[in-house]
């Protein structure tokens with residue numbers, strides 16, 4: 001048993017001090033606003049009577065030491081505890097580089113934010129009486145040094161032990177990569193697969209076996225809540241890309257059931273970016289075409305380049321609509337098979353009616 005509690009989630013903050021921002025015109029996310037956006041979200045969250053704040057990875061733009069240092073120092077001034085995990089941007093390579101930290105140095109920056117006792121990049125803590133947070137590290141490297149999104153064997157063995165010891169508690173898992181698909185056929189699509197955990201099926205089986213029902217992820221930069229069997233994965237979009245969301249979650253016992261109330265806030269503006277939401281949506285639209293051409297020409301659509309070029313302009317705001325969550329996607333001007341494919345991205349119930357399931361909703365566990 002636990003007492004009702006509330007916490008905030010800010011994902012994919014991609015903190016970038018101005019001197020660390022590289023000119024990259026194709027970059028999808030707007031790291032230029034990372035610091036003012038974080039300040040604005042934190043200012044609001046300070047009024048929300050939170051028990052803690054969760055940051056599910058991509059804390060920094062590219063693992064820069066100065067950005068990790070800045071963030072760790074900023075978190076020290078917060079009125080509530082903070083728990084972090086790494087994302088793929090937080091240590092881009094297996095070795096330390098001139099700019100970026102090495103994987104094994106990550107816990108040292110975040111000793112006060114979950115890593116008190118851990119020499120690994122993962123940890124577990126009873127963060128409130130009866131509430132066990134399991135904070136996983138999905139960032140691993142193959143023998144050639146290539147970064148993967150995967151849980152290694154050592155971590156899976158450790159996890160099994162933690163799950164066995166946490167049987168009488170409410171267990172919450174946080175991991176940067178997606179474990180449950182957040183859009184149609186994400187696992188099989190080359191554009192979606194890189195956001196999935198390579199061994200998602202192994203983790204899901206393990207969590208199902210131990211009746212764990214809550215996962216908090218990031219990485220995809222999309223507001224989406226997905227379900228597999230009894231497991232709910234709440235993926236929070238990035239604070240530095242449209243629609244600049246963050247969440248407040250309240251978990252309560254109601255009539256012997258555990259209810260998870262999810263509330264979403266979106267930044268409309270920050271200092272010097274008065275039309276942030278609109279500017280950011282256009283920014284994403286300006287950079288979408290290349291991806292939309294791939295989406296149209298790759299399986300399962302397999303359209304010709306000529307057709308793809310014709311349809312791509314209609315998809316200018318497609319990804320920003322998906323990223324905002326609760327999207328209704330329909331392109332009546334497309335041929336039936338193409339129209340049907342895009343409709344799969346809609347938030348609808350079995351009858352095809354619009355439902356609010358991604359931003360503001362209540363889940364009964």
Ligand SMILES: [Fe+2]
Pocket residue numbers: 012014058087089219220221238
């Ligand atoms: Fe990210």
Ligand SMILES: [Fe+2]
Pocket residue numbers: 058087088089176218219220
């Ligand atoms: Fe990521």
